[in-house]
Amino acid sequence: MTTVCYNMTGPELDREAIAHAAQVIREGGLVAIPTETVYGLGANALNPEAVKRIYEAKGRPSDNPLILHIPGPEWLERYCERVPESAYRLAEEFWPGPLTMILPRKDIVPDRTTGGLDTVGIRCPNHPVTLALIEAADLPIAAPSANTSGRPSCTAADHVLEDMDGKIECILDGGPCSVGVESTIIDLTCEPPRLLRPGGLPLEELERVLGTVEVDAVVTRQMGEGERPRAPGMKYRHYAPHAPVTAVTGAPAASAQYILEHLDAQDGVICYDEFAPLFPNAEVQCIGSLQNKGEQARRVFDALRSFDHTQVTKILAQCPDSTGLGLAIGNRLKKAAGFHVVDVTGENRPNPGFRVIGITGGSGTGKTTALRVLGAMGVAVIDCDQVYHELLLSSSELRAELQAVFGNVFDGDRLNRKQLGEVVYHDPTALERLNTITHKYVISEVKAQVEDAKRAGMAGAAIDAILLLESGLGDLCDVTVGVTAPLEQRICRLMERDHITKSYARSRIDAQQPEQYYKENCTCLLENCGSPKAFAEASETLFQKIMEVKDHE
Ligand code: TXA
Ligand code: MG
Numbered sequence: 001m002t003t004v005c006y007n008m009t010g011p012e013l014d015r016e017a018i019a020h021a022a023q024v025i026r027e028g029g030l031v032a033i034p035t036e037t038v039y040g041l042g043a044n045a046l047n048p049e050a051v052k053r054i055y056e057a058k059g060r061p062s063d064n065p066l067i068l069h070i071p072g073p074e075w076l077e078r079y080c081e082r083v084p085e086s087a088y089r090l091a092e093e094f095w096p097g098p099l100t101m102i103l104p105r106k107d108i109v110p111d112r113t114t115g116g117l118d119t120v121g122i123r124c125p126n127h128p129v130t131l132a133l134i135e136a137a138d139l140p141i142a143a144p145s146a147n148t149s150g151r152p153s154c155t156a157a158d159h160v161l162e163d164m165d166g167k168i169e170c171i172l173d174g175g176p177c178s179v180g181v182e183s184t185i186i187d188l189t190c191e192p193p194r195l196l197r198p199g200g201l202p203l204e205e206l207e208r209v210l211g212t213v214e215v216d217a218v219v220t221r222q223m224g225e226g227e228r229p230r231a232p233g234m235k236y237r238h239y240a241p242h243a244p245v246t247a248v249t250g251a252p253a254a255s256a257q258y259i260l261e262h263l264d265a266q267d268g269v270i271c272y273d274e275f276a277p278l279f280p281n282a283e284v285q286c287i288g289s290l291q292n293k294g295e296q297a298r299r300v301f302d303a304l305r306s307f308d309h310t311q312v313t314k315i316l317a318q319c320p321d322s323t324g325l326g327l328a329i330g331n332r333l334k335k336a337a338g339f340h341v342v343d344v345t346g347e348n349r350p351n352p353g354f355r356v357i358g359i360t361g362g363s364g365t366g367k368t369t370a371l372r373v374l375g376a377m378g379v380a381v382i383d384c385d386q387v388y389h390e391l392l393l394s395s396s397e398l399r400a401e402l403q404a405v406f407g408n409v410f411d412g413d414r415l416n417r418k419q420l421g422e423v424v425y426h427d428p429t430a431l432e433r434l435n436t437i438t439h440k441y442v443i444s445e446v447k448a449q450v451e452d453a454k455r456a457g458m459a460g461a462a463i464d465a466i467l468l469l470e471s472g473l474g475d476l477c478d479v480t481v482g483v484t485a486p487l488e489q490r491i492c493r494l495m496e497r498d499h500i501t502k503s504y505a506r507s508r509i510d511a512q513q514p515e516q517y518y519k520e521n522c523t524c525l526l527e528n529c530g531s532p533k534a535f536a537e538a539s540e541t542l543f544q545k546i547m548e549v550k551d552h553e
Helices: 015-026 048-058 073-079 085-094 128-137 157-164 203-210 252-262 273-278 293-309 326-336 367-376 384-394 396-409 417-425 428-455 487-498 502-510 515-521 532-552
Strands: 004-007 031-033 040-044 067-069 099-104 119-123 170-173 184-187 194-197 245-249 268-271 283-286 315-318 341-343 355-360 379-383 460-464 479-484 524-527
Touching (some): 031 157, 040 048, 073 085, 073 119, 128 170, 157 293, 367 532, 384 460, 396 428, 487 502
Parallel strands (some): 099 184, 245 315, 245 341, 268 283, 379 460
């Protein structure tokens, strides 16, 4: 069979592709569907023959029931008996979205779909392509995750192709999944309701609506011989790459340290971005920064899957704490590890040696090298320019304040940074007003990230900012380090790095603070006047001294 892949990532819905996929579904075929959680392998849920093909394509045991995908709560009563009022409340709050409810089923749903159970799992996915498909087919779509049974779930169409090419009629490529872990499953047939699988909707959100929620044992431990979990799928080995996985829980710095100590050549590591510099010689998959669980959820399956393209002999994975999305991310990693879990320390270990180091200096002086050295020492690096970028996207308060003053450089809700740059370049008063607004937000976000790093047990935090001292960020630091380099060297580096002319590089440097400024205002200077290797060594010596001082206090 040839598998047709439709690219559905454009802004307009491809009606022809939808019509074709709907026809495949109506005729009993298989279509891989994008959802916000993971890709699904869809078929007509009411047709036992079509559903049988799902099990065959996945190599899935037939007692493991499928989830019905519907366009909204108005279809609940078609397939479910005795729908409780709480189901409608949940649907109102969280649908379309990553929540599956288990409810008593009606006879119209075949045994083949529910694995013989008298209940059915049902959800409304949040993806325009799949919602359009369900509507066009006018049928509920049964869909497990689109991976081969036992492998990590698919969060991109490429992964589906890897597992399903030649086995299914069609793939709708709706882009990478925005949530990245499967839906949360809540059983509403018991009292109190029971969490059967943590997923894209945090447990805390369910508790907010339902009050007490019981957490089923399968969420945290391996099922024993002969045990029959309420979600049959939870007893199977899951999400596993070929190489064996160890999940390491505990404060992130401690789990990183454990991994470092137990790592052999040929091993793979799954870690937070901040710790990647600790493993320069390993096969490393980063899953996002420490505090960004959304990113970790999006990347965890991709990370697990990617090791199957390498020769690694075992995989050591840092595991998040179990709040918010952490419960689902940790559950997937632990299941991938067959619940082979090492717990290194309790969370929130106080770290008396924690230091906050400010790094500043002009363009082309070599700050990046110095920061890389700090990263390798277990220090969390906070890039203030990146913090500012992210705040512009995430903080509507910041955007509103900027809009009030610089309304003319906004395209709708989006700030045009280039235009803003031109406005303030020739107008010192405007620049001052801009900085007053942005520094306030950046400082409070950086403060929060420093606290995160401290809680995580990192050795310290480095704040990387050109305007470290002028903005007030310097006040957060135990030590401020000014990085300097000879003018000629800076000019060469800027010309090479930014592909600019000598005179332009010169004018950029002239617009910045002179070396004297850092000499007078920083705790110490770090001079970059030799080879890159010599500079890295000098950086390491200085930073080690800075980290040690505190230990002896
Ligand atoms: O996010 C998701 O839920 C994705 C996308 C494609 O929607 N689907 C998904 O399906 O993860 P699957 O089949 O890989 O996992 C469904 C889980 C299995 O563990 C299964 O045992 C459980 O849901 N399940 C399905 N129906 C159930 C029922 N009636 N009672 C208890 N557990 C059920
Ligand atoms: Mg699955």
